[in-house]
Amino acid sequence: QSALTQPASVSGSPGQSITISCTATSSDVGSYNLVSWYQQHPGKAPKLIIHEVSKRPSGVSNRFSGSKSGDTASLTISGLQAEDEADYYCCSYAGSNTFHVVFGGGTRVTV
């Protein structure tokens, strides 16, 4: 069982905004602002879209934004487009006891 819980699916209409939650089930994981988000289209490699909770890499659309409150991180996609249909994974550092990294189970976004 993942230490990060995501909804299995989220859907929205073009132009709408959606939010994907990522809740830490371990206090170690929730203590760190080292959450990243990845977009994965079918058959493709994951792509970094958010790091350190809310930072957006160069070239990533500003329609993607991240935030965190307590043990829950969130990814918001605004102005939903057909190309946003993909799987989205949150990821977090799991703490200095293990120096591990954990991924959430993934969320399928349907437009």
Added chain:
Amino acid sequence: EAHLVESGGGLVQPGGSLRLSCEGSGFTFSSHWMTWVRQAPGKGLEWVANIRQDGSDNYYVDSVKGRFTISRDNAKNSLYLQMNSLRAEDTAVYYCARDGSSWLWYFDLWGRGTLVTVSS
């Protein structure tokens, strides 16, 4: 442009071994932690292991400890994953990924992956 290219995947019997390779180009390979992430068919991403820039430090997910070994050769811009005592549950696409910044634990460059199938 930066790239990562994995190789070495294939079909192997349970209990067998396989060595994956990942070659980096277009960036200073020796400046980055490197990571292996896998994805079982139809499943989510799973972090497997990572290694410090000079190879002096590495970490593994519990399920592969004692069976997998991560290593690197900075002179060849290459990352490796030696996988021994393979099990059916190790079947997955294995991705090589670059850590974007030391100790910030995010992956800003990914390869296309190589498929490992463990089956008799």
